[in-house]
Amino acid sequence: MTQERNTFIAAAQALLGPKGFTTDAETMAPWLTDWRGRFTGRALGMASPASTEEVAALVRLCREHGVAIVPQGGNSGMSGGATPDESGEALLLTLRRMNASPRIDSEGRTATCEAGVILQVLHEAAEAQGLRFPLSLGGKGSATIGGLISTNAGGTQVLRHGSMRALVLGLQAVLPDGQVLDQLTPLKKDNRGFDLKQLLIGSEGTLGIVTGATLKLEPAVAARSVLWAGVASLRAARALLLHAEKIAGDALEGFEVMPDHAIDATREYMPSIRTPIEGQHPWHVLIELVADAQGAEALPATAERLLVTAFEQELIADAAIAANEAQADKFWQIRETIPSAERARGPAVQHDISVAVAKMPEFVESAVPVIEAEWPGTRAVGFGHLGDGNIHFHVIAPDGVDPKAWQLGDGKAISRRVHDLVTQAGGSISAEHGIGQLKRDELARLGDPVALGLLRAVKQALDPQGLLNPGKLV
CATH class of the missing domain: 3.30.70.2740 (Alpha-Beta Plaits)
Structure with a gap:
C-alpha cells in the first residue's frame, strides 16, 4: 500500500473513530459480495459515519486524496450497484449507523428518516401512529431508506402509490465535492428551477450520497381483501386488470400474475403450500384491495362484486377470496416464494x-x-x-x-x-x-444516445473526478 493511501487511512480513522472506520478483512467480508452472489470486490477500508456532517467531511477527505467511494445501504440490491471492484482502491461507505428512529408527523402524514433506517422499522414506526409507508418488498428487513431512494425501488404497491420517486417529498444528500444539499422540507409547490431531489433519486449513488429523506405516508389500512383467480391467458389477465380498475378504483393496490409453471415450482419447493383454487390454470392472478377506515365497511362487497362480474363476463375460470388475514398472507406467500422456487429448479x-x-x-x-x-x-x-x-x-x-x-x-x-x-x-x-454493474454495458449498447449523453454530462458536471460509485450505471 502506498504512503498516500496510508495517510488517507490514518486521516479517515482520526475523523470517524474506531466505530466509524475499519480495514479488518473479516469485518468487511460480508459486505464485499452482492446479495445475489454475482459480484465480489475488495475495498481499501469500510467507513461507517454516524451523521451527515461526518459523511460530508469524509467525502471532502476522499476528494483530497483521490479515493473513490462505493455507497452501500442494506446490500440487498439486485444489480451489483453497491459492490466495489476488485482493485481494492475504493472505500466502501455504509450508512447503516445513520438509523435514528424515524420522526413521524401524524398531522402532515410524513416521516423524516436517516438513510440507514431499515424499511421494516419505518413501517412499524408509521403503524404505531395509525399511518403506513406504502412501499414494501421482499427485502424489507434489510433494505435501507437511502438504498431504496438511490435505486428508485418499486415493489408490489407501485400500481397505486408509485415507486420511491413518488414517495420522496424532501431529500438530504452529500454531493461529490462534500457540500450538503438540504431539501428535507416537504413543499407541495416549489418552482425554483430543476427538481434536484429527483435527479438524485435512482442515480445509484453516482451523483450524491443520500443521507436523509422526508417521505409520504398514507392512512393505515383498516381492511383488505385478497383475491386469487385462474385465467386462460395473460391477455385475459390484462382484461381482468382493466375490470378490477373499473370496479375497485383506488382500492386496487396490487395485481400480480403468475404462470402455472411458477405455481408448480412453489409446490415442489414448499410442499406445504396449497393454491387457493383447484385444477390447472395457465395463469394465476393475485389481487389486493385495501381501504382506510372510511371505506372499510364497503370493501368486502366491492371484492365480491369484482369476482361476480368477472365470472359473468367470462374473464376468470375460478377464484377465491381470502377468508381472513392469515389466509391472505398465505396467498401472498405463494407469490413471494416464486423467485426462490424457480432458483431451486x-x-x-x-x-x-x-x-x-x-x-x-x-x-x-x-x-x-x-x-x-x-x-x-x-x-x-x-x-x-x-x-x-x-x-x-x-x-x-x-x-x-x-x-x-x-x-x-x-x-x-x-x-x-x-x-x-x-x-x-x-x-x-x-x-x-437498477443498472448497477450488471446491466451497465447493456445500457450503453441499447440506450438512447441522447439520453446517455445527458446522463454522462450530468455525471461529469457533478463528479468530474469520477469518485462516486465508479463503474456503475454510466
Missing part, C-alpha cells in the same frame, strides 16, 4: 423488464417462443407486476448443464436477446432493480 438468467402496460401480454406471448426456440431445452417464465407493466422474465437452463459455464455462455447471450426484444418493444431493460 436450476440455473436461470433473470430479467427485470418493463413495457407499456397494454403491451405486456403481447410481449410475453411473443418473446417466450422466440427464446425457447433459439435455445432448445430452456424454459422462459414471466411473472410479476402486470399492473405497472413490470414482468420478471426468467429463462431457466436446460437440465444437466454446468451452472457457471451456462451462465457465462448461453446465459449472457439469452440476456442480450431478451434485452433486444424489450428494446424493440419500446420498453426498459431495468424496471425496478
Whole structure:
C-alpha cells in the first residue's frame, strides 16, 4: 500500500473513530459480495459515519486524496450497484449507523428518516401512529431508506402509490465535492428551477450520497381483501386488470400474475403450500384491495362484486377470496416464494423488464417462443407486476448443464436477446432493480444516445473526478 493511501487511512480513522472506520478483512467480508452472489470486490477500508456532517467531511477527505467511494445501504440490491471492484482502491461507505428512529408527523402524514433506517422499522414506526409507508418488498428487513431512494425501488404497491420517486417529498444528500444539499422540507409547490431531489433519486449513488429523506405516508389500512383467480391467458389477465380498475378504483393496490409453471415450482419447493383454487390454470392472478377506515365497511362487497362480474363476463375460470388475514398472507406467500422456487429448479438468467402496460401480454406471448426456440431445452417464465407493466422474465437452463459455464455462455447471450426484444418493444431493460454493474454495458449498447449523453454530462458536471460509485450505471 502506498504512503498516500496510508495517510488517507490514518486521516479517515482520526475523523470517524474506531466505530466509524475499519480495514479488518473479516469485518468487511460480508459486505464485499452482492446479495445475489454475482459480484465480489475488495475495498481499501469500510467507513461507517454516524451523521451527515461526518459523511460530508469524509467525502471532502476522499476528494483530497483521490479515493473513490462505493455507497452501500442494506446490500440487498439486485444489480451489483453497491459492490466495489476488485482493485481494492475504493472505500466502501455504509450508512447503516445513520438509523435514528424515524420522526413521524401524524398531522402532515410524513416521516423524516436517516438513510440507514431499515424499511421494516419505518413501517412499524408509521403503524404505531395509525399511518403506513406504502412501499414494501421482499427485502424489507434489510433494505435501507437511502438504498431504496438511490435505486428508485418499486415493489408490489407501485400500481397505486408509485415507486420511491413518488414517495420522496424532501431529500438530504452529500454531493461529490462534500457540500450538503438540504431539501428535507416537504413543499407541495416549489418552482425554483430543476427538481434536484429527483435527479438524485435512482442515480445509484453516482451523483450524491443520500443521507436523509422526508417521505409520504398514507392512512393505515383498516381492511383488505385478497383475491386469487385462474385465467386462460395473460391477455385475459390484462382484461381482468382493466375490470378490477373499473370496479375497485383506488382500492386496487396490487395485481400480480403468475404462470402455472411458477405455481408448480412453489409446490415442489414448499410442499406445504396449497393454491387457493383447484385444477390447472395457465395463469394465476393475485389481487389486493385495501381501504382506510372510511371505506372499510364497503370493501368486502366491492371484492365480491369484482369476482361476480368477472365470472359473468367470462374473464376468470375460478377464484377465491381470502377468508381472513392469515389466509391472505398465505396467498401472498405463494407469490413471494416464486423467485426462490424457480432458483431451486436450476440455473436461470433473470430479467427485470418493463413495457407499456397494454403491451405486456403481447410481449410475453411473443418473446417466450422466440427464446425457447433459439435455445432448445430452456424454459422462459414471466411473472410479476402486470399492473405497472413490470414482468420478471426468467429463462431457466436446460437440465444437466454446468451452472457457471451456462451462465457465462448461453446465459449472457439469452440476456442480450431478451434485452433486444424489450428494446424493440419500446420498453426498459431495468424496471425496478437498477443498472448497477450488471446491466451497465447493456445500457450503453441499447440506450438512447441522447439520453446517455445527458446522463454522462450530468455525471461529469457533478463528479468530474469520477469518485462516486465508479463503474456503475454510466
